[in-house]
Amino acid sequence: DIGRLPLLHMATRPDAWSEWFEHQELDAPTGPGMQFEQFGTVAQACMAGLGVALLPQILIAGELQRGQLAPAPGKPMQSRSAYYLVVPHAKRGHPPVASFRDWLRGQVEKEPAVLAW
Numbered sequence: 001d002i003g004r005l006p007l008l009h010m011a012t013r014p015d016a017w018s019e020w021f022e023h024q025e026l027d028a029p030t031g032p033g034m035q036f037e038q039f040g041t042v043a044q045a046c047m048a049g050l051g052v053a054l055l056p057q058i059l060i061a062g063e064l065q066r067g068q069l070a071p072a073p074g075k076p077m078q079s080r081s082a083y084y085l086v087v088p089h090a091k092r093g094h095p096p097v098a099s100f101r102d103w104l105r106g107q108v109e110k111e112p113a114v115l116a117w
Contacts, residue, residue, distance in 0.1 A: 002072055006051030007033040008042050013081060016054045023077040043069065058107075 003026065007017050021028035034051060036042045039059050046053040047068050055069075056079070063069040085104060087097050 002052055002074075003027075003029040008045050008051040008053040009033050009035045010039065010042060010054070011035045011037050013054070013079075016079070019080065020054055020074075020077060024074050 003021070007029070010016060017033075018028045034045065036045065039055055042053045043055055043060055043063060045051065046055070047063065052072060057064070060069055064071070085101060087094075091097050
């Protein structure tokens with residue numbers, strides 16, 4: 001049923017829906033969908049009823065908790081995309097950098113890096 005709905009796309013992740021349908025062992029629909037540059041804009045479009053979206057759960061936790069967005073049925077999947085903390089080698093041990101790195105690591109360990117749809 002999801003394949004018959006308008007699919008909202010992130011411009012920076014053009015293959016996300018293909019990967020999701022592949023992970024669900026379903027044929028991906030063809031055709032364009034609305035493209036967005038920011039996750040927040042995609043979430044707003046989804047809440048406005050413009051379609052369905054693939055979004056990181058960590059970015060929409062509040063909307064999920066308030067019932068503004070709901071996960072679709074299907075097997076959760078981990079995104080092939082990744083983020084990295086990059087700092088100059090000489091600043092690696094700088095206390096503010098180390099504090100931020102430790103905080104960030106703690107946040108990542110609390111939240112699974114999976115997509116919500």
